[in-house]
Amino acid sequence: MIRSMTGFGASHREVDGSRFSVEIRSVNNKFLKTTVRLPDELSSLETELETKIGRRLNRGSVIVTVRWVEGGAAIAARIDTAAARASIEQLVNGMPESIRDRCTIDLATMLTVPGIVGGDDSEAAVGIAKPVLLELLDEACDRLIEMREREGAGLLGELDSFGTRMRERLETVSDRAPRVVELYRDRLHQRVESLLAEVGASLDQSDLVREVAIFAERSDIAEEITRLDGHLGQFFDLIGGEDGEPVGRTLDFLTQEMLREANTIASKSADSEITRSVVEVKGLIDRIKEQAANVE
Known part of the structure; x- marks a missing residue:
């Protein structure tokens, strides 16, 4: 399942007159980077909240904002x-x-006058707030992930479209490749015969066969087509997976391998039709790479 890296989730609760709030925002990042903003008296919870985020999210720049407004029994006791x-x-x-x-x-x-509400009692504050905030963090994460999945559905449609169009262009290249050698042989035969006719000589077929064989070996792109098609198959497997595992980094690496094969095909082939198709393939790979930067 494709998930976007951008999203927002929030959860609020009032307990014994005190109001608790947890908000989570996330944007794109190659890795998971978590920033937790807490009231000073709850700063000792930062590591625990970061760890909990790490269990729920795999990638993105995540900002967690915790708010706590004391009231009721919490203030009265202090x-x-x-x-x-x-x-x-x-x-x-x-x-x-x-x-x-x-x-x-x-x-x-x-109550806002210094000294009216009891001094530093962070341990008691943590004891009151911790269980509530951990529950709210889970709820906010659930909502963030729901939003990521909704945006991921849109990304999936675009990625699938790019992959389908790339497969069509690759099929064009695959169909055209065998004809390239035949066309080269015909052009070479006509050109050599025309030149030899001017001097009254005849063409040695073995020379023609040898020259065509050298060209065929130099311009053979069958392996590159096979590898690129294999990468494309893996691409569809990744975006169609239902295991919930993050695929963004794998997609990023896969596009690099796709581009490598496309560049090799372009450098080997002197055929204009294949070159046009490969240019389109490279453009689609770049668009996939752009969208992969948004995928968790």
């Missing part, structure tokens, strides 16, 4: 009531008596 009381008393005592009765204190704003 409020320093003595510090809060002292801050409120200081505010009230600092107000002019003429406006004291008309002023109100916003408790939500009070």
Whole structure:
């Protein structure tokens, strides 16, 4: 199954008044590169989240963004009531008596005052957040993979079209190749006979056969056609696979081998029709290579 490397997945949950959010974005990359963005108090989870991503994804530049907004029991357990009381008393005592009765204190704003909510308690924070975030990461990965598969279906259609057109051009080359030697023999025979007729000499057939044999050996492209056709068969096997294994890197290597064979065919053949077909084949290989850069 073909998967794209670009995608997005997110999952959110509220637990005991605290809001948790995990977002995953991925774009193209030759390898798997994971960046995890966490609140400072949860930084110890970075390695574990990266490892979990590595089990689900194989290729791409992946950015994981974790958000955690504490609330309810989580904040209540960490409020320093003595510090809060002292801050409120200081505010009230600092107000002019003429406006004291008309002023109100916003408790939500009070919680942002340094020292009101308990100090560094990252171990407790990790204990609360870890199980929730690991579940959300799995859910976000599921959605990311679903999006990758949807985009992969579009890539599959294009890759299949390029491969089919390449096979048609290769069949043209294969059908034309045997005729090239025959045409060369006929042209050579006519040319030599014309030249010899001017001087009153006759053509030695053995010389003609030897020259044609040398040309046939030098321009033989049967092996290259067979290898390129084999690569093309492997290409269709890869894009049609249902095992879910990543094929992007293999496709990239395979296109290099295809291009090598196409270049050899072009360099060996002096036939214009074969050359035109090979130029089209090379163009299709380049388009496959471009799309393979998007495949996981």
